Amino acid sequence: MxxxxxxxxxxxxxxxxxxxxxxxxxxxxxxxxxxxxxxxxxxxxxxxxxxxxxxxxxxxxxxxxxxxxxxxxxxxxxxxxxxxxxxxxxxxxxxxxxxxxxxxxxxxxxxxxxxxxxxxxxxxxxxxxxxxxxxxxxxxxxxxxxxxxxxxxxxxxxxxxxxxxxxxxxxxxxxxxxxxxxxxxxxxxxxxxxxxxGRREAELVKCAANAFLATKIAFINEMADLCEAVGADVEQVAHGVGLDERIGEAFLQAGPGYGGSCFPKDTTALQAIAQEYGINLRLVETVIASNDARKRGMGRRVSRALPGGLSGRVVAVLGLTFKPNTDDMRDSPSLALIDAVQRAGAKVQVFDPQGMNRARLHLHDVHFADNAYLCAEGADCIVLATHWPEFATLDAERLGRGVRNKVLVDLRNFLDPQAFLNAGFAVHAIGRPPQHPRRHNVLAVHQDSARNHSRRGYMNGATQRSALQDGMSG
Known part of the structure; x- marks a missing residue:
């Protein structure tokens, strides 16, 4: 044709x-x-x-x-x-x-x-x-x-x-x-x-599908907050929930909130068309509000990981795009994160494998580093914002030699916590209690081993899981 x-x-x-x-x-x-x-x-x-x-x-x-x-x-x-x-x-x-x-x-x-x-x-x-x-x-x-x-x-x-x-x-x-x-x-x-x-049915399918997937993301992010409060691990909870074939494991990875060109746009567009017809989409409305609050709250997570606050500190952000394997910065959670830590008085250093050129259009007063190790030099905290597959092989010992304070905030639960604990880092992740080198006991080792067993599948297929996690984009 x-x-x-x-x-x-x-x-x-x-x-x-x-x-x-x-x-x-x-x-x-x-x-x-x-x-x-x-x-x-x-x-x-x-x-x-x-x-x-x-x-x-x-x-x-x-x-x-x-x-x-x-x-x-x-x-x-x-x-x-x-x-x-x-x-x-x-x-x-x-x-x-x-x-x-x-x-x-x-x-x-x-x-x-x-x-x-x-x-x-x-x-x-x-x-x-x-x-x-x-x-x-x-x-x-x-x-x-x-x-x-x-x-x-x-x-x-x-x-x-x-x-x-x-x-x-x-x-x-x-x-x-x-x-x-x-x-x-x-x-x-x-x-x-x-x-x-029918044509009208087909037009609704895309927005309805994206709104449902966004709902799963917002749900597991709220469950992650509850897990942190009660001392549970959200990854294990999500795994147990996702094995129910009625639910499925896709889009049950806790993180800093969804972004990109589709989920934010399609959920708000669906809400707008519903309002035009006099219909209240309470669930969609709540998902939008929950996700916006989620992205704004990432800066507070970094602040809590650094005793004394962020004023005068240096924060290294690894990953800027809203998901791996794209250079798209639209509605990326990293933008809200960086804005929040800058407002709190921190200096920011950034690196992304593909998003640096587009990031320059969105970010101001940040230092753009040439690689992850240079990004971490002199930092008081390393924040993983986007789970690019190449970040899985970062050398924690080498990163530790360059930083000023050994603090890792993993907003994607992507990096191996054991490697960073062994390198002397305090590890703060999503939906599970913080881990500190001195408190790392036999039980913690056992829990990390169980988590890493499931994570190895991720790292062998990081691109596939990142697609599941971050959703459809158009």
């Missing part, structure tokens, strides 16, 4: 590259001329594992191209996919200006009936509005508007597209559904379920 994908951001690039990989001919269109020029020169504007190689491969095969102009849409074009951004407005609702602008352009350029696939995450009813807008602009032309939400998690987006849990198609007529089945035929043939439903 021949496709036009309008929007060359995260969703558009991943979708375009993967559809080309499946054998389709794809042209990605974006009105950002400089971005298009960089893409044509082989420069990929985002970091996503496997993406650069896949784009290069399919450009060379002649199945993928980039343009800043949408051409006339004749019968040789089988479908046009909309993958532009829908950023949140001040009231939390999604800004659909780009969606409607693109719909008008498609209507103007069409010289043959077109299938219009909305891949962007949009509020329920958007497809109806797009259909009405295009019909008004070109009443003589037939447009079939289809909802086809994406379920891509940053850091594992290529795998998510090529081996998805499901493909959701929201369309009112059989011709449109068959077109989407043809588009995804290679995936359906390998066992992926294509779920067809």
């Amino acid at each position: 021949r496709l036009m994908i309008i929007g060359s951001g995260y969703v558009g690039l991943v979708s375009g590259a993967c559809l080309a990989e499946l054998g389709h001919h794809v042209m990605c269109v974006d009105n950002d001329t400089s971005k298009v020029e960089r893409l044509q020169a082989g420069q990929i504007p985002i970091y996503e594992p496997q993406l650069s190689e896949m784009i290069t491969r399919n450009v060379a095969r002649g199945r993928l191209g980039f343009s800043s102009q949408l051409p006339r849409l004749g019968k040789e074009i089988h479908a046009v996919m909309i993958a532009v951004g829908t950023p949140p407005q001040t009231n939390g609702s999604a800004n659909l200006d780009a969606i409607f602008a693109v719909a008008k352009e498609i209507a103007a350029k069409a010289i043959h009936p077109q299938m219009v696939i909305i891949k962007s995450t949009v509020p329920v009813g958007t497809g109806d509005s797009v259909q009405a807008l295009m019909h008004k602009a070109r009443p003589e032309m037939h447009f079939s508007v289809i909802s086809n939400p994406e379920f891509l998690r940053e850091g594992s987006a290529i795998d998510d597209f090529m081996a998805p849990d499901r493909i959701v198609v929201g369309a009112g007529d059989e011709t449109a559904r068959n077109t989407l089945r043809a588009l995804y035929a290679p995936l359906e043939q390998t066992g992926t379920q294509v779920v067809c439903m």
Whole structure:
């Protein structure tokens, strides 16, 4: 099939590259001329594992191209996919200006009936509005508007597209559904379920799924607070709870709160659309408030780990992106953490394997280090904010030789506490009591051994678990 994908951001690039990989001919269109020029020169504007190689491969095969102009849409074009951004407005609702602008352009350029696939995450009813807008602009032309939400998690987006849990198609007529089945035929043939439903139902699926996953994260974070208060270990509690097949272990990893481009935006957008229809989503509202409070509270955790407070101290933050294997800083918990410790009077040193350039756009008055060890030099406290797989192999002894005070605050329960205790560090984690070298007795060793047994599976598959923990992103 021949496709036009309008929007060359995260969703558009991943979708375009993967559809080309499946054998389709794809042209990605974006009105950002400089971005298009960089893409044509082989420069990929985002970091996503496997993406650069896949784009290069399919450009060379002649199945993928980039343009800043949408051409006339004749019968040789089988479908046009909309993958532009829908950023949140001040009231939390999604800004659909780009969606409607693109719909008008498609209507103007069409010289043959077109299938219009909305891949962007949009509020329920958007497809109806797009259909009405295009019909008004070109009443003589037939447009079939289809909802086809994406379920891509940053850091594992290529795998998510090529081996998805499901493909959701929201369309009112059989011709449109068959077109989407043809588009995804290679995936359906390998066992992926294509779920067809109404357009409004499909539009709700994405936001509802993300709201539910965000609820699991908020829940286990509150359980972590309770575990700390009663002297229990949240990882063991989460493991016992997650073995219930009705619940599952995914998204039950306690941490500093969720961030990224999807969970914050989709939960607030869902709440906004519910309010528009006079419906109270009390649970979603509470999840949003709980997560906001969670991120703001991370600075207090660091302060409690340093007797005497943060004024005049140096805090080293390892990891800045909202999750590993991406350079995305949107709503990252590290931003709230760094702001809080700076307000308390601390100086901040930071390092992230991929997020440094984007972090410079968000952070001020911080020292950007070239690696984790330089980041830790002279620090009174090391804070692990993002669980990049390479951090699992950090040498605790070497870190200890560079710091001023041996204090570790692991906000992801990712690092081996035994290694840091052996190196003389006090270890503060999420959802379990603090550990200090002098108090580290035989019982503590036994507990750490049990925890490390389960953690070894994590470290052998850190990318997979980080995707489970941090969720879908688009």
